[in-house]
Amino acid sequence: MKIDRRSFLGLGLGAAAGVTLSPMPWKLTDDSSIWSQNWPWTPVPIDGEVTFDDTVCTLCPGNCGISVKKVNGRAIKIEGKKGYPVNDGGICLHGISGLQYLYDPSRVRFPMVKNGDTWKQVSWDEAASLVAGKIKELKDKGMADSVACVAGSDKGSIAGLYKRFITSVGSQNFYTVDTMEKTWEMLIERVHGLNASAAFDLAKSDYIISFGTGFIEGWGSPVNNFLANSSRKERHAKLVQVEYRLSNTAASADIWLPAKPGTEASLALGICSAMISANLYNAAFAQSAGKDFEAFAKFVNEKYDPELVSRTTGVDAAKIKAVAAEFAKAKSPLAIAGRGKGESAGSLMEFAAVHALNCLTGNINKEGGFWTIEQQDSLTWPSVVMDDSATKSYAKPPVGAVTSVIDSGASGAGIFSAVVSAVSGGATDSGQKVLSSVSKLFEVINASEKSPVELLMVYNSNPCFTLRNAKVVKDAVNKIPFVVSFSPYMDDTAQLADVILPTHTSLEMTQDVYSGACIAQNVIALSKSVAVPVYDTKHPGDAIISLAKATEGSVASNFTWKTYSECLESIMGDNFATLSEEGYIASELAPPVTPLSVDFSLFAAFKDSISLEGDAKSYPLTLVPIDTIRLASSTLASPPFAVKTVEDTVLFEKDTLVEINPETADKVGVDDGDYAVITTSVGEAKVRIHLFDGIMPGIIAIPEGLGHSTGAKGEIITKDGSPMAGITGATSIITQTGGVSKNRGQLENLYIGGKGVNVNELIGPVMDPASGLDAAWGIRARISRA
Amino acid sequence: MTQDNHGKKYKFGMVIDLDKCTGCGSCMVACMSENNVPFKEDETNKKDSITWMRVFKLTNGKPFPETDICYMPRPCMHCGGKGDHGHSPCVSVCPATATDYGHDTGIVSQIYTRCFGCRYCMGACPYHARYFNWWDPKWPDGMEEYLSPNVSPRMRGVVEKCSFCYHRYQAARDKAYHEERRDEIEESEYQTACTQACPAGAITFGDLNNPDHEVCKFVNPDPHQCGKPRNPKAFRLLERLQTNPKVYYISEREWVRKAGDNYRDGEWGKEIHSSDGNSHK
């Protein structure tokens, strides 16, 4: 057949018609919609039986009760546990995001040893014998005191094991990060002569004056405070917020008193003065329980008359008097100090000035008042056995020793015995007035030619990020010949370590937890493992026990338990059985019945609190940190979900935004969104400007919790000698930022890492002469257009 | 005018106490976690960041120290539309019926596998409650392990939004059915993830048709005015557009209530805010 143009066209058209009329196009069309619903890269979560596992969140000191929802044993969601004493079903955004920590891309997947620029995978045994070898070596040389440990806190059995390890080796160099709880404890001991923690019965108080405390910024036990704040709204209980910036707490308060920064203590004493001169204080209480009250009354009347105070604080005298009157008339008034994240511990004298208000009303250990709670450390440890060399080394004071200038007061007992016993690991209780400060530790190391610390263990803390003047801390850490990190994540400090012994994350392990964080109830709980460990990590208790065994000798003999769980069971005693069954033990919701005395002499000895670093001429502005609950700034880096909630006026792309008043901006010559450089005596940083009317002119406020480094530097070599593959696995799907990240194989968390500025690179520590703890709450600064 | 759902089965709605809300963001994250909402490395461009629940920060615009702020959580309003007949701004425009009004629940659904991504509904929604999947959802290695089987992860190119946690309604309905209670769901049996998580107790959820439910008691919706709140401290966002949302806000603060809608100079304070927003015709 000859194919001419006509038949060709005919055939073509025929074929087209045939195909069109056949089922093929319909089938293909239908298929296309099915494909587009089932791309292989869109996950299809598997369904199954639903169960709930109750445990306790340990991501922050709040320790909320949580319920982990599981499908076929796979954890899929975290919810607040209804009826739990701390949080009654409420939960914060970090707690909900708990599961994101489990699969955090920066998690360290196996023990690693640093080798020049690369990390090498090793077995747990190899890693333990390497570290143990170093420790033995130091011990043999009589240098056991050059072994140090920095831990997040000293509460609970795990911290106890690390402290015990350091003590067994023969060192006093066990450090925890300073907290405002410590400051309160010191104050209670000095003023009331009690060994107790502070608690605030916020949920029952009908009038609260808060000096910069961010109840709803994440202070103390965050969810507990949210609940209290809501109940306050229902009960029409008043909140007065003293703060130079309209924080969320200030916005939620009934009265906002923007006192100039650093004058909060003066304002507190001004209110005291107004109360005393108008005879509005609880005279019966002050006279019967108080000592040196008259001296205090005279002191404040002379020096803190409301008119005078008005000039220093910028708060109207009439307002001071009005607040004083309302406060005094309230049924259960309460004054609170402690701006947690702004500084590490806070100024003891500032706390004292605030607490004077509580002492004037006498609303102490009463409903809705200030409570002194007995510390409930119910763990019974076998005593530590030391060999000769350990005993000898242990006699040496800690490297970061600081002395307090405060007199021991009238309460008789060594005022800081609580802290001292913490320093000495419970082994001795000599009553010496020596404290150890983690800031001081790094300062000393940095200043020495050769680091006095030969081996540093870092557990559950991230000093290279959270300590003031982080750059100095990093330099110091780099100077230490051997650094061992027990972190589950490649955090800012782990990156500088020589060995990482990665521990489980909280959801993968069981541990005892103790509510503190100033809540008016004692709750002991067992936080249970609710997820199978994802990687080759160990329980931090087991990690230290096996390290002790590898160290052999007297150290090993102090760790006779086979496993951490055996240890926990034996040291917890009776509580263990109850906790295993009930999950938690909560004390009565009633004020302590401890008889109370008040020594007013400390208040009368008030000296102005901490002055800021830097001279006013070259640094005309004040830089202060601010916080939002949405960014975790100490306990862990924020999870992706939380970072997602951060406003674009706090973080934009990779830039931190700082808040300043439009008036300040005018003077400096910057506008909303501009790039600017902040300079302090500690460092400088490029930021962007966010204009906010709610901040006092003259102040720059910078958000906490940003400025984490991204993750590991250097290549990671696995056991089989190959570089670690990209964690995300190379697929052809575009990632959300437009390309498959090449660095994912390096344990980086790009959701928070590499974003913004770490406040601590701009602010240095300021030692509180009264407490010896770091009390920096800001720094002098200048800002100019970039 | 009477409300469409009046006398019908349920009309689920939400009341948010803005004086209690602390802006903590738990509701946002609870929602992301409950509903398999993805995240990307940079979420600072809020105009392409999927947050079914978004907490806006409002200020009163006054200088220091008269400044005040208010946080306003914004889920989908599940608008009843003009006359409350179910012609929500978004539902009425979707060409493919990929979003629909549930006349038995008052819930505005979103069918991901039906949606072809024209985004007309997004243009129609004045609350920015709708989000487009500009990217394929992607989780860091292993993290997809935590995804919930109750809500299907979405694919690139479709729109998503708050569903009032519809799967929770389904679960409650199924449970009631199995227990031979047929249509009787208890108030506590169906609560949304954000309501449950809010640590300030600022969110209340329930059936606006049921006078025993908290939501109903709080706002006292007027069935003859499409559910307009009779509680003078309560308001709905953009009442004057007649979208008839089922999310109500409560605040003691006048400036906050005023910020809930648009008023020309001098209008606020005259009867405009107490008169019927739906009666302009």
Added chain:
Amino acid sequence: MDSALIPKGAKRCPFPVFATGIAVVGAVLLWGVYAMGLCWLKGLNQTNMNDYYGFALWIWADLAVIAIGGGAFFTGLLKYVFGIDELKNIINLAVVIGFICYSSALLILAIDIGQPLRGWFIFWHANVHSMLTEVAFCLSLYFSVLTIEFVPLILENRQIDKVPFFHNLSHNMHGVMAIFAATGAFLSCFHQGSLGGVAGVLYGRPFAYREGLLVWPWTFFLFTWSAAAYGPCFTLVVTKLFEGITRKKLVKDNVVNLLAKISGWMITTYIIAKIIDTIYWMGVTAPDMGFSVMDFYSNNSFYGIWILFAEIVLGGIVPAVILTVKKYRENKKLLLVAIILGVFGVCLNRWVMVLQVMAVPVMSFDTWALYLPSWQEVATTILPVAYGIILISLAYRYLPVFPQEQELYDTK
């Protein structure tokens, strides 16, 4: 080289010159195709659209090309239904432009949707309440009509015409073209309207929302009317462009003037309606929703009241006056100014009704959302322009688009 394909007696530039021109435009086209490929393969994250700006640059382009492509249906209507026979001399061009505009519009829609493979859901799961459904149906049907209107012209190509079957087909199609033109005009009226309805029904967007008649907001009628009014302006602009480029007269003045006059009167009536609509919207619709006019034109760095002035005065009143007054209309320069302003006016109207709608804040605490398109969007928006240039050049070269060309050439 390709002389066998060129209409008999027509003078065309040498093939290499033509090919070079096509290659240059083709390069632009390929750039657009590349961008289009990116959008399909990688998704709409290639654009700068966002959740506040779900409709952006190319949707404006979509609406604009449909509006200026309106010359096709309106000229068709005038010729076939109202029997204005002179217009046969420009109808071919109008049809080609219409075909280009509508095929471009469909292409843009195919790029614009997030799930192109599911595009057909709009027909299968159609929601009859949605203006977009109406748009989709009318648009694709009218495109079919345009194709049918275009085919006879193609069949008139010298070589194709030699095939008896095609010759006859062409002849017969011409015979029934009036029916298609009428259908096309009807369909086109509807979808031009429904495009207007797309914005007008958005009662959550006070800037766009308009009251109306039955289910149709006033913008429905305004869009149809404006497309009819301004479409011919674009047909004339293209004619003038061709005449400029080829340095030949292609359409007789009487035809041009006639179409210009009709357009002028259409614009006049339209702009009166538009002004009334604007006044009612400013005085009643928007205030009912709590907005005063200046809310829509202040507090941002781009959208000032100038845009309203530009649309109504420059793009409306000025061309209306020029085109309706014989003296001005017959002044070549003024005519050119008027038809260009007309095209500008209708494009600006579509811009306002798509892009400004998205930019205006609605909640009291919202701020203006301005956006800048990405290069991929720009490229895909230019793609139809390049495609149009190529197609219309091919048509001009090989098809008898301008029936008067020969006559005008001979008389010269």
